[in-house]
Amino acid sequence: MDQNNSYIKKLFYEKKFSELIHFIENQIKDKSSRHLNILGVTRLLYEKNKDSFQLALSDFKLSYLKEKHSEIGLEAFINYINASVDYYDLLNQTRSFKDHETFFNETLELYNEVKKKISYNSKLFYALARVYKRLNKFEETSHHYNLLYKNKDLNLTGVTSWVFFNNYLKNWRQQDYFYYSKLLNNYSKKYPTEELTPVLANKNHKIKIGFLSADILRRHSITNFLKTILLNYDKDKFEIYLFLNHPKIFDDETTQDFKKLVSKYFYIDCLNDIEVINLVRNENIDIMFDLMGLTSSHRTSLFKNRLAPVQITWLGYCNTTGLNEMDYLIADPNLIYPEEEKYYAENIIYMPNIWSCHSGFSFKPNTHNPPCLKNNFITFGSFNNFAKINKDVVYTWSKVLQNIKGSKLILKSSVRVRTSELKKMFQEYGVLNSVVFLENEASFERHLNLYNEIDIALDTFPYNGVTTSFEALWMGVPVITMRGYNFNSRCGESIIKNTKIDYLIASNKSEYVQKAIYLANNIKELLKIRKKLFNTVLSTPLFDTKSFAKEFEDTLINIFKK
DSSP: OHHHHHHHHHHHHTTOHHHHHHHHHHHOSSOOHHHHHHHHHHHHHHOOSHHHHHHHHHHHHHHHHHTTTSHHHHHHHHHHHHHHHHHHHHHHHTTOOSOSTTTTHHHHHHHHHHTTTOSOOHHHHHHHHHHHHHTTOHHHHHHHHHHHHHTTOOOHHHHHHHHHHTTSSSSOOHHHHHHHHTTHHHHSOOOOGGGSOOOOOOOSSSEEEEEEESOSSTTOHHHHHHHHHHTTOOTTTEEEEEEEOSOGGGOOHHHHHHHTTSSEEEEOTTSOHHHHHHHHHHTTOSEEEESOTTSTTOOHHHHHTOSSSEEEEOSSOSSOOOOTTOOEEEEOTTTSOGGGGGGSSSEEEEOSSOSOOOOOOSOOOSOOOOTHHHHSSOEEEEOSOGGGOOHHHHHHHHHHHHHSTTOEEEEEOSSOOOOHHHHHHHHHTTOGGGEEEEOOOSOHHHHHHGGGGOSEEEOOSSSOOSHHHHHHHHTTOOEEEEOOSSTTTSHHHHHHHTTTOGGGEESSHHHHHHHHHHHHHOHHHHHHHHHHHHHHGGGSTTTOHHHHHHHHHHHHHHHHHO
């Protein structure tokens, strides 16, 4: 047995994973819990596809069941949870899900057994937080990060996730949000200066701009706004570089289109931090944009070590990054008030009207008439990520449905997620039969055409929709939103203010419900608003790409001169 274990260790450290899998499967007849756990880990190190995930999950589960009360059994269970999450993400990404609803049922059943024996375990809590995130249970997600924080067990991933998920909840003021985001400075690694290429400003006559993102693919929402710049920038003044933080194998039509619009592009997902820092610095980038912020694919450590003389956060994350080295954040006067600037780590760049401008679509809506004229009932809708639909949102939308006889609410998430928790909440208010859940559309054209079935769009809060609001307004559908208390909760307000239809902005939940009821009961007023959108919205700052690109360029030139 000792000889076998020594041989297993040797193969593992030599990374001979195929040989190791074959040896454990065929040479060890009575596999221990430890053997099964190693086998599962090795399968996922060797390759990550559906077959390897299914086999590894079986190995981890058997390992746990063999020694439920041992340290190796707990380790196997934690590996089982993490592998389940990774497998879930793979299925989601490849659109090969058969059943979202029951995917984590067994994981949570096993946890109910484990938690009776364990009061605290940091690795277990990290793994559970990942599960609750996929289940859209952000209060539970935040609860586990709170416990990790209290026990001083947070790491960089934990801090960024904890801060990020509180965008979905109302339990943090911006002051608190800012305080905890500053923790990133303590957890982000600083690399030795001698390992890094010096930061140098470009001496050429053109300003070199870099955009770093993991989302230049699958028509991701940020691409609609980034394209405004890439299609309209002055090539005599600027060179633009893309730093793509996704595997090249994920490239699609969106990626190919964007690569044609820039001077150079680089894939950085397989490079470590030092390699990326030196790559960017060797290209002498003058102004580097972070388009991810604290989202799941973030590379905050890169910006902590300074990629360029000027660093700016924009688009991908509507709040402060907390990093001392992030120089600027792009906003507008509706999003951050002067007296609130102290709660953002960055200096605030105020665009004159709107912080981002949508590049628009190749077609325009053909009518401003609401579908209620033919349906004889009002249809509300929200195509926001279901993660943004919290208990307060469900309560408010349910009040609207309760007061509008025969009304419907169409919901479609921008990403594929479970719906069971949402259905339970709507059921509690007795309106589930009035709610229609649609599958995420593979065809973008069909997705846009669904707005033709919506009379009035309803925004989420405190985490507002952005791309979905721009889409609805482009299609002539008014969006009712609510005033917020920081950047991410005021996005809807800023968007609507730029349409000059301030009636659509509510101050609180009660007013939100009243405005929805009024428009549903006053079709003439609804027609008036829809007609105004139909006639004017494309000429507003929301879609005036030429003006925005010029304002954006002027802003960068002024920063560069400083």
